[in-house]
Amino acid sequence: MFESAKLGHKIDKDDYREREAKLREALLAAQFKLKQQGDFPVVILLSGVPTGGRGEMASQLNEWMDPRHIESHAFGLPNDEEAEKPPLWRYWRALPPKGKTAIFFDGWYLGPMWDALRSGDKVALQREIERITRFERMLASEGVLLMKFWLHLPKADLKKRIKKLESDPLTEWRVGESDRWFLKNYDEIIANLQPMLQGTNLAFAPWRVVEAGDANYRSISVGQQLLEALNARFDKQFQPYGEAAPLLPSVDGVRLLDRLELTHALDKKDYEKRLAEVQGRLNQLTRKRGFKKMGVAAVFEGMDAAGKGGAIRRITAALDVRQYGIVPIAAPTEEERAQPYLWRFWRHVPSHGQVRIFDRSWYGRVLVERVEGFASQFDWMRAYSEINDFEAQLDAANTVVVKFWLAIDPDEQLRRFKEREAIEWKRFKITDEDWRNRDKWDDYIIAASDMIDRTSSAHAPWHLIGANNKYHARVTILEKLCDAIEARLKRKE
């Protein structure tokens, strides 16, 4: 990766002046177009060898373009809110909306990735490469223009720069311990960086290694590449990076959800007894000391009128109101529409000690958006792995993900719809849309079956709840939820 970045590239002063004037005007115009059209965001990731000029380059871009539409983000150690969330949370929080640009200093290559590099642990390094690759693929598929620059210095140049900074009392403070470590272990680090950069060198987001010894060369290189990438994007309609293969339901017509037992016996009296017991159990679990160090994301999906709301109320009734939040998923807001689709769920990742209940969820992508054609096939098909990734990150941050699919049969649904229409204060629960969805029953069964197959994982399995009997469904849901919390509490002890 670094061979072409130790050739002593240079641009002389006169040449620079001429090229800079043109470049600046073109970049400003491109940025204006970006803002006017507002159909994709730009993320510029600046990384590289210490003293390679990340800060100067970012300043240069701000000077060339309109700095009001560029945000720069540097990340240090996580603060106490960030430390409870998955490591990517803070980058999600800083993503620019469509039409805007953000500069990330090192970004998600910090933290676990550098730890792996420093420790020389090849397995960890490979795992980090894969994580990053998945994240960047998601960004690219969402239309983010991702420009990754590595500002490089050959060893001799780095040594010269560090010496120069150290020799002047006014600049001495700029040389940190990690810079000296980098210089001392230069060859080894570069050897380790090679697979990292190659491993994350993706067709849709390649690394752009730029020799940074000469500031003129560095600036024109970065600026010119950014300009070309912007113009290339303007020239054509955005195409997601891939083609979806066709997906067929099983050819014998038997779908997973057809085999689910929907009706269970449980009478009101037994229900009330069991409910009180399991609510007590849930309450006790959330009072344990260990619960302060874990989070819960409970996800409810299912057919309309399957009883999601009722089940949720039986959960919240057992909890201290200070411990839970319900996130009802409706149409995304304007700010949410300007971001990758998972962004609006990242906003609601629970802190430790909290139960966050999602009344419908990120699975909308592979259910309603698939069935209604709101998302392209490529978009909903890539969602399976993106969602698995998201949940794995939650799990790793000690937030347990508990997912429920509530299933009823069409007759039971019809009965409930009619009941809702008849009772005054339930009438607002039934809309024309519910009737329309009902016509697509089979499509939803197919979509849900695929979803369950593709997103059930060891750490976040789907619980399939036959819900013709509401009592049985509620008690079962509470029990599964308790089991999941209990298992997690035990793991930590």
Next chain:
Amino acid sequence: MFESAKLGHKIDKDDYREREAKLREALLAAQFKLKQQGDFPVVILLSGVPTGGRGEMASQLNEWMDPRHIESHAFGLPNDEEAEKPPLWRYWRALPPKGKTAIFFDGWYLGPMWDALRSGDKVALQREIERITRFERMLASEGVLLMKFWLHLPKADLKKRIKKLESDPLTEWRVGESDRWFLKNYDEIIANLQPMLQGTNLAFAPWRVVEAGDANYRSISVGQQLLEALNARFDKQFQPYGEAAPLLPSVDGVRLLDRLELTHALDKKDYEKRLAEVQGRLNQLTRKRGFKKMGVAAVFEGMDAAGKGGAIRRITAALDVRQYGIVPIAAPTEEERAQPYLWRFWRHVPSHGQVRIFDRSWYGRVLVERVEGFASQFDWMRAYSEINDFEAQLDAANTVVVKFWLAIDPDEQLRRFKEREAIEWKRFKITDEDWRNRDKWDDYIIAASDMIDRTSSAHAPWHLIGANNKYHARVTILEKLCDAIEARLKRKE
């Protein structure tokens, strides 16, 4: 305040059942209407004597209504992000949007207010009462339905409850040190609470003291009051709480801004020298250790084409990109429109060590919104004191507020408009709106003069910059900014 809350109020079981059934249905319907109309948010503040049942009451409300549209917020000690911001920042962050409800446990009556109560410092207490009053008046004027409940227990009841909890190993942990402190100093605390509750007992947001010894009485009281308040609001078009007095410009026609010297001499050569000096000074100031413990909010307002953008670029060129952010103020987003107007600026309150530059600002309320009639006279007139309050809070959190009004004369503006139209890459900077605003020149001068009079304060004065000469304006702005930072750094040393 507490006299009527020690009468041993009670509701018996049968009566409760009957009243609860009706209340529940009515509350659910009201909540649904609230959500559908979506024209105001509801904030329920639950406070009171320890063991008075805040948590139970919140659970009850969640059980009666649809918990998906209610968020509950309990606040402990500020986390490290909150600690750098004004104390109200975390409550702003948690405000519900229109159509939704939030329950705050004690809310902004925690923290400084309790400190004042515990210390018995009467001056501090009075200051807190005034702060809270201003905040609540702003919320009410913005249409927030604010319901403040004090769940009360006479001393004997409190004693009984604490004893009962303490006697059972299963509930003993519920009694904290502060509960025992409350019981021990009951009479004195209640005596101090009396002026606090009376001082914050506002016509538009009265305290509702509810005796909490009998859970039935407590629940029906709170529920009924909430229902009445909701219905009263539905019944009429919302009227902001007040009438604006007429405001006249000075009767001799001389306005503050007419007297400002607009033209200053500074040639390009001297400019470049002075600019380099003052940029160097700014850079050094932001590298000082003390700068990590302060924030800067720099506000730019002025006539169109007065040179705000150019001045901002001269500031950012002197800063490390990791230290600044620019907030260009455009039309509010959908999420922002569902909140009080200052909410979208609270979102951008700088952290310590950061310079946040506002290219136009919260002053839009008293400039463009006043002139164009987007805000009612009552709304923009109340904004003066709300803005002063906001800036005083920033100042108290060690964020220095530096405000610039850039003034040019109409001829200079015309010259710049024409220049912008002539130069290809400047053309996007001039729009039809700029020409329309120009026709209202005098209205803007009057509005700006009023604004400067009413919002210049010792800690956040307006700097009036005659900007016919761009060079002079830029250098002056940088100098004022440096002076303000330097003065703040000295104060901390």
